Amino acid sequence: xxxxxxxxxxxxxxxxxxxxxxxxxxxxxxxxxxxxxxxxxxxxxxxxxxxxxxxxxxxxxxxxxxxxxxxxxxxxxxxxxxxxxxxxxxxxxxxxxxxxxxxxxxxxxxxxxxxxxxxxxxxxxxxxxxxxxxxxxxxxxxxxxx
Numbered sequence: 001x002x003x004x005x006x007x008x009x010x011x012x013x014x015x016x017x018x019x020x021x022x023x024x025x026x027x028x029x030x031x032x033x034x035x036x037x038x039x040x041x042x043x044x045x046x047x048x049x050x051x052x053x054x055x056x057x058x059x060x061x062x063x064x065x066x067x068x069x070x071x072x073x074x075x076x077x078x079x080x081x082x083x084x085x086x087x088x089x090x091x092x093x094x095x096x097x098x099x100x101x102x103x104x105x106x107x108x109x110x111x112x113x114x115x116x117x118x119x120x121x122x123x124x125x126x127x128x129x130x131x132x133x134x135x136x137x138x139x140x141x142x143x144x145x146x
Contacts, residue, residue: 010050010053011050019058020137020143021057021059021145022137022144024063025063025067025106026063027066028068029067029069030069033067033106036145037059037061037106037110037127040056041123042123043055054122056123057126058128058137058140059145060129060130060135060137061129062132062135063130064106067106073094075095077093077094078091078093079094106129107129110124111124
């Protein structure tokens with residue numbers, strides 16, 4: 001019997017080739033940028049994408065404080081978190097988050113686009129967000145992502 005030529009190949013952790021990408025957030029729209037970052041962290045841009053494996057790449061985001069939100073999202077939208085106690089829902093406007101810690105805004109947006117499981121938490125560890133233009137990952141020779 002001949003082997004089927006169309007069988008799906010499942011990638012193992014050892015076979016995954018990871019690359020490093022760098023994204024400059026200056027002047028970019030938050031949602032469009034973070035959806036692209038989440039796709040790269042998952043590995044959906046690779047032909048060897050396997051949904052149940054972490055086959056994504058590393059992403060470095062610089063200039064996180066200069067990200068753009070369109071319309072009235074800076075004041076009218078809210079980031080929601082829950083303390084775990086009754087009545088413990090806390091709402092924060094993106095404007096406050098940008099002033100206090102701009103990295104949290106990008107991390108919150110990307111984390112919401114990843115799977116809600118241990119696999120998604122593992123993928124999230126490959127994201128590095130920095131407020132300025134400097135980052136300590138020059139040795140990895142990251143490629144620019146447009």
